[in-house]
Amino acid sequence: MHLGRTTLSKFLIQQLRGGDDERDLAALLVDIAAAVKAISSMTSKGALAGVLGSLESTNVQGETQKKLDVLSDQAFINTFQLGGLTAGLVSEENDQPMVFEPSPGEVNGRRYLAVFDPLDGSSNIDVNVSVGSIFSIIRAPKGRRVKPEDFLQSGARQLAAGYAIYGPSTMLVLSVGQGTHGFTLDREVGNFILTHRDIQIPTQTSEFAINTSNARFWEPPVQRYVQECQAGKTGPRERDFNMRWIASMVADVHRILMRGGVFMYPRDTKDPSKPGRLRLMYEANPMAMVVEQAGGLAITGRERILDIAPEAIHQRVPVILGSKEEVDRIARYHQAFDTGTDEQYRSPLFKDRSLFQE
Ligand code: AHG
Numbered sequence: 001m002h003l004g005r006t007t008l009s010k011f012l013i014q015q016l017r018g019g020d021d022e023r024d025l026a027a028l029l030v031d032i033a034a035a036v037k038a039i040s041s042m043t044s045k046g047a048l049a050g051v052l053g054s055l056e057s058t059n060v061q062g063e064t065q066k067k068l069d070v071l072s073d074q075a076f077i078n079t080f081q082l083g084g085l086t087a088g089l090v091s092e093e094n095d096q097p098m099v100f101e102p103s104p105g106e107v108n109g110r111r112y113l114a115v116f117d118p119l120d121g122s123s124n125i126d127v128n129v130s131v132g133s134i135f136s137i138i139r140a141p142k143g144r145r146v147k148p149e150d151f152l153q154s155g156a157r158q159l160a161a162g163y164a165i166y167g168p169s170t171m172l173v174l175s176v177g178q179g180t181h182g183f184t185l186d187r188e189v190g191n192f193i194l195t196h197r198d199i200q201i202p203t204q205t206s207e208f209a210i211n212t213s214n215a216r217f218w219e220p221p222v223q224r225y226v227q228e229c230q231a232g233k234t235g236p237r238e239r240d241f242n243m244r245w246i247a248s249m250v251a252d253v254h255r256i257l258m259r260g261g262v263f264m265y266p267r268d269t270k271d272p273s274k275p276g277r278l279r280l281m282y283e284a285n286p287m288a289m290v291v292e293q294a295g296g297l298a299i300t301g302r303e304r305i306l307d308i309a310p311e312a313i314h315q316r317v318p319v320i321l322g323s324k325e326e327v328d329r330i331a332r333y334h335q336a337f338d339t340g341t342d343e344q345y346r347s348p349l350f351k352d353r354s355l356f357q358e
């Protein structure tokens, strides 16, 4: 063990120096890391701990709950409730928000609201493929009880966001608005160690991730983008593309943070009541913050995810994120489609225009 290593706690103490408020945020992130360690321990034991398989219950999304969905949810709820720093939470697994009253003697401790997906990619649990947890921290109202509307803050207002990936190694990747940083769990010692400082997503890529079994339901701009990638060297992109789909958003996004790429769960017409598969508040928003803080982009196709004003805690949105140049291109395809100027896009002049110039 190298004693000069930067642990998560040391890193947060160094990054969050702005008084009580930031000190509490650092403490909350350390609490989250503790919950992640507990979930990592359960997932890695797998069948030995009897944690695989489904329950009889369904969640608010109508999805059958896996045992690990519920155990992970419980790990996070306990952490937030007992940690004394969060005034309330929203979880994928619970229909309604939970609100915590301060316990007797607790002074002004509950400044935050936590929003999370306790176990992402749960269809992968029983086949021993990577899963994750996703979290978002926003500010709680001051001096009054939390109301359900208090959770409906746009992603741009997140104070911190991140995910844990339970893969060959367990990693915690997070942002407090000063870049995106990755920590690897040293299981023997029980510490998260800073291993990936200031992650930067390559702006260009030749790799895309989308569930192509939904191709017939996609809108024309997404169909066009994927067809052009698939056409490879002899198509309009003049190079070959590669494709990956893990079906754990966390794992797909992690790969993109590590080596670039574009991830899409776009709007489709499969179920008209759902404008997308992924949930805004605990999947799209935290991932969008982490991706933007690493130099990437995250959009619905038509707007920046972090600018969406949420209307409901379990709201779904289309998600297109990753390497800047590709996401920008997909945004232009949507714009060209919406304005009926598809042909114009093919001119070399239009090629250089970005919708997301700083
Ligand atoms: P969850 O397990 O929290 O419900 O989320 C699963 C999500 C996401 O992780 C993944 O990208 C997507 O669902 C996979 O969807 P398909 O099964 O349609 O590929």
Ligand code: MN
Residues within 6 Å of the ligand: 117, 119, 120, 121, 249, 283
């Ligand atoms: Mn999920």
Ligand code: MN
Residues within 6 Å of the ligand: 069, 092, 117, 118, 119, 120, 121, 122
């Ligand atoms: Mn989940």
